[in-house]
Amino acid sequence: MDSHQTPPTFEMPKGACDSHIHLIGPHAQFPLARERLYTPGPATLQDLQHHQSRLGLERAVVVHATPQREDCAYLLHALRNAPSRLRGVAPANNATRAELLAMRSLGVRGIRLNLETGGMRDPRVAVDALQRAARQACDAGLHLQLHAGNELLTALAPAIRRLPAALVVDHFGRLDPAAGLESAGFRNLLDLVGGDRVYIKLSAFHRISGQPDYEDLGPFVRALARAGERRLLWGSDWPHPQRPPQGRGVSDKIDPYRPEDDGRCLNLLHKWLGDEKAFASILVHNTQELFEF
Secondary structure (H helix, E strand, C coil): CCCCCCCCCCCCCCCCEEEEECCECCCCCCCCCCCCCCCECCECHHHHHHHHHHHCCCEEEEECCHHHCCCCHHHHHHHHHCCCCEEEEEECCCCCHHHHHHHHHHCEEEEEEECCCCCCCCHHHHHHHHHHHHHHHHHCCCEEEEECCHHHHHHHHHHHHCCCCCEEECHHHHCCHHHCCCCHHHHHHHHHHCCCCEEEEEECHHHHCCCCCCHHHHHHHHHHHHHHHHHEEEECCECCCCCCCCCCCCCCCCECCCCCCHHHHHHHHHHHHCCHHHHHHHHHHHHHHHHCC
8 A cells, every 4th residue: 555655865853753644444343434435445553653664753643534434443442552652633523521531541632623525615604613623622631623725714713813722724724835925825824823822734745735746835834934833743644545536426445545755745844944953843842742742
């Protein structure tokens, strides 16, 4: 399942963490939900360990995968088996405070509200969901992770600033590189990351970039680092799930993972930052603080 990985051209700092990966267990042991948007193949804890060893990474944050819906069995299984190396993000659902506290004891540190995958665009509906999930997270001592389109994220900015819980924004805030550094959507991200409660994941380069070499993301990374280096995280989105072509119904046929070179992405990030201290902050210190490694 693993594509070619370019070796890092620098010495990886000790404790480096990939803050956005997914784990899918063998389907017979950890079945996927019937109602799902795609059917990924297995991506196990052993696969992750092999992948990370090739890149010199020591830690990872397991983000609950949407095809598992509300079933956190494999997430919790992985956390029990690698408590010093893994932390988790569970789905924002109807779990009770007691259930979330039990998950927290195993290493869950956040819950994720995914508005983008479901196509949510209505700010009024989104604000209600955001506030409800933030209260749920805060009550259990967790942070909230948000995946939302850039336009919706901009509309939600006033509500985000009033949230009771720390917030992690997925995948560059789904910025549009073609819109430029002065776009309202990117200026909003700079404002959010310049505060003390919002983190932004520099994750899933392939989902954001309009260029095959991802070089169009460099100016945005540098601007975000200048605005709030201590509020940036890096994530690969390994094993790089991709939804099937629109219109194809979900079946048991496995949808292949995207062949992505995470080593090359790490080299790009290192080059763009041009600062070992900033790189260590993003790969080690920020994740260590937020996820309590």
